[in-house]
Amino acid sequence: MEHFYRLTAEELVLNEDFRRIVLAPTPEQALEFREWTNRYPAESRTLLAAAEAIRAVRLAHTPLSETDQAQAIDRIFDLTTRQPQRTVTRKLYYWAAAAAAVIAISIGLYLGQGTKHAPSLTNASTKSGAYGWVRNDHARSQVIRLADGSSVFLKPGSAVRIPDQFAASSRKIELKGEAFFEVEPDKSRPFFVYAGNTVTRVLGTSFSVSAPGAAGRTVVSVRTGKVSVSLPDGTQPGRSAEIVPGQQATLSGEGIALSLIHSDDAISRFLATAANGEHIEVVRYLVSASQAFDLEIDFDPRKLKSCKIRANFEGMHLMEQIDAMCRAINATYKVSDGKIVIVSRGC
Amino acid sequence: MQTHSKQSEESLWKSFILGNNDAFELLVNGIYPSLFQYGCKFSRDPEMIKDCIQDVFLRVWESRANLNHSIPPMPYLFASLRRQLHQQVTRNDGAARDYWETEYFEAVFTVEDAMISSEASKELSDRFAALLNGLPSRQKEIVLLKFFENLSREEIAATMQITPQSVSNTLQKSLNWLRNNWPTTVLSAALYLCKYFDKNFNS
Structure with missing residues (x-):
């Protein structure tokens, strides 16, 4: 401790050891610091001022309210610890089986x-x-x-x-x-x-x-x-x-x-709406496809989340659409274990 | 800026990788504010920063089986966030790429008055903050990580993706500059006088 007393306030503020004692002391260091400053109050004034300056100078914070932070953290937990155990890639949702669906692809x-x-x-x-x-x-x-x-x-x-x-x-x-x-x-x-x-x-x-x-x-x-x-x-x-x-x-x-036929089934709806447009979000498209066909499509939504395509898939089979989409975003796909697996490094 | 106990982070990290979900939650809760504040130095868009932090933790979560449990988590997470933000910022804007190289780090140091109990420490703090704000971007980031996040030379190197040697060099340069450029007390004395007059003659 003694050597700190030989330093100026400016030197103390920049002194690595002193900063550590102020900011992250071991219990022993904290005790020692308290004892010294109690015992030599007059001589310790510079030390205490420097310690205060070290604690008081900090980055201007961008405000993040407690609520916002709690929400953001909750969202992380929702996607991680609070998820039922699952594989790395996300599974998509079930789609209530539509009996007697009408198919809307080429034929x-x-x-x-x-x-x-x-x-x-x-x-x-x-x-x-x-x-x-x-x-x-x-x-x-x-x-x-x-x-x-x-x-x-x-x-x-x-x-x-x-x-x-x-x-x-x-x-x-x-x-x-x-x-x-x-x-x-x-x-x-x-x-x-x-x-x-x-x-x-x-x-x-x-x-x-x-x-x-x-x-x-x-x-x-x-x-x-x-x-x-x-x-x-x-x-x-x-x-x-x-x-x-x-x-x-x-x-x-x-x-x-x-x-x-009545065309109000999931596959028809999917083919009529999901596959045509200027800015098709790939993730949304895949989620809809998965729901409409009640089929598992594995992909990494974080990789694909910024992928958008312009497409007119009208009259195309689902597999043709997937194929075309993968070409458009430079991804690959395969059919494996009964599901479609899309591999992409992102857009 | 909070300083964390490295020990607890490292043990939380270890226990998370060994499968303890509570440890993960504690770690996220503990580190989140620091990561957010660090992120703010690279972007003014809080939503983007939150998204990037989320991506960082998701990736950590999903690759936990392959993570090294003996590495210190802070620099790893800082580096991931920095990378993620870099990608996001430069992807949307070609001009940002050049800007990122020089002026990317926008930290502003201030004095938290609540921590101040004497004129002497107030004066010292003001000068110290002004001094830090005079540092160029890259030096400022290194000083932040070193002085305020308590990271080691190697950890800073990992975070900023530069060599430990260049961390040392830059840090040395920053310290020399800081030592030699303390704003003179004249200015703060003048400020002090102003306050004195304010208090005694304007009430």
Whole structure:
């Protein structure tokens, strides 16, 4: 302590050791300082003035009210410690499964039905056996990329059987439950979905199919493009139908009934609004897509939060949109474990 | 500017990385004001500063499995915030890039009167604050980190992304300048006289 008494106030203010004793003393130092200044009050005046100056001179603060600070800190905790344990990338929200959705991409077809999956599973497995089926046991839709570039969005509890290789003249898939398909156009190889006892034939479109139970009905809805559906004995009158955009067909044992579709489902809403515009915020777009398709899309929102694109995705499949968007923002994506994973270093 | 007990920060940091969430919250609560005030030296937009601090803590949280628990957290967090702000500021504005190099640090030192109990220390404090405000940007930042945040040479180097040697050099230069440029007491004596007259003849 003594040597501090030989210094001027100016020297003390700039003295590193003295500053430390004033600002961050060990308990021993604090005690020693108090003892010295109590014992030599007159001689300590300079020390005390310097100590005060050290404490009093500080940066002009930009005011941050207690409330603002508490809110800001709360927000950090909401995103960290108060989060249920989760993986690094954020998962998106569930979307209430829309039955009988209408598809709005280039050509849309939806096969939905009133009865639920269990009977259809029994029905289908008697037909095909269990071998080769891919089943979605997750709570949300899972996406599967096919070798021809098509995608299947498999609803929870549903299963598809996909051949290792498509035939040269056709692409055939079997379905139990519900799935949404985005099919790459290929006129030489029509795409067939066998679900229950209905067959849906498309050339290139996106559609979903729900396999009916034995007495179930199947609803096929087409947004754009053309799709044909048929029941067994499809060559007989009334056992097959072509569905054009805006129509939906309800297939049952009695035959096929056509009606107008209502487009007020999540996927249609998404495709009509989210994918067109001057300043599409990528994060918002992905969140909407994830909700509309009830699909997990992994990405780092902090990386993408400043990404904006101008796009007109009308008439494009979801996977095409994702592809185009990733190109636009210089990101990459892959389909992995039934979800879409987007990797970006930010914009 | 608060001075933190390094010890407690380091132990909180360690225990957070080992999986203690309470330690994380304590650390955030403890460091937040300092980070915010530090951030204010680089930007006048408090919302942006808060966002950047949030990003810094989110990144820390998400990469906690890979963080080194034996590094001192303060310089790490300061450096992350500085980087984050730098990115934000220069991204939005090309001109800011040049500006960042020279005039980026806008600290203003003041005297907190509540801490003052005597004329002598008031006078000394005013001169000290005026002195610090005369430092150029980079020196001011180093002095702040050294004198007010109590960071070591290496920690300052890590924060500012310069070499420890250049921290030493700049710090030495700053100290010499500070020592040689104390505003003379004449001015403050004049101020003192003014106050004296004010008190005694104008009431």
